[in-house]
Amino acid sequence: MTQEEIIIGNKLILEFIGAEKSERHVTPFYKINEKQFGYDFQLGFHSSWDWLIPVAKKCIDAYHDNRQDIFEALHKCDMKKLYKAVIEFITWYNKEIKN
Numbered sequence: 001m002t003q004e005e006i007i008i009g010n011k012l013i014l015e016f017i018g019a020e021k022s023e024r025h026v027t028p029f030y031k032i033n034e035k036q037f038g039y040d041f042q043l044g045f046h047s048s049w050d051w052l053i054p055v056a057k058k059c060i061d062a063y064h065d066n067r068q069d070i071f072e073a074l075h076k077c078d079m080k081k082l083y084k085a086v087i088e089f090i091t092w093y094n095k096e097i098k099n
Helices: 004-019 049-062 067-073 077-096
Strands: 019-020 029-031 035-040
Touching: 004 049, 004 077, 049 067, 049 077, 067 077
Parallel strands: none
Antiparallel strands: 019 029, 029 035
C-alpha cells in the first residue's frame, strides 16, 4: 500500500468509528480514545492490531452479512488482509447501508 492509500483508508475508518476531529492544526488531528490519536498520516490502523481489531469488531457488529473476508483475515492473523477487508467493508457499508 502507498502512503496515500493508507491515509485514504484511515480517513474511511475514522469516519466509520466516529473519531473526533480537531481543525486547530493545519493538518486535521484525530482522537479515537485517550490512548489513540494523531494526524491522519500517523494513525496505526494499517500497522497495529491494537488499532485495527476494534475497527474489525465494529464492522462485524454493524452488519451480519458481507464479513467473510474479515473473518478469514482474522483466522489467518493477516494484518494486511484484515486492513484491506475492513476498508472494503466500510466502503460497501457506506454505499449500500448508510446511504
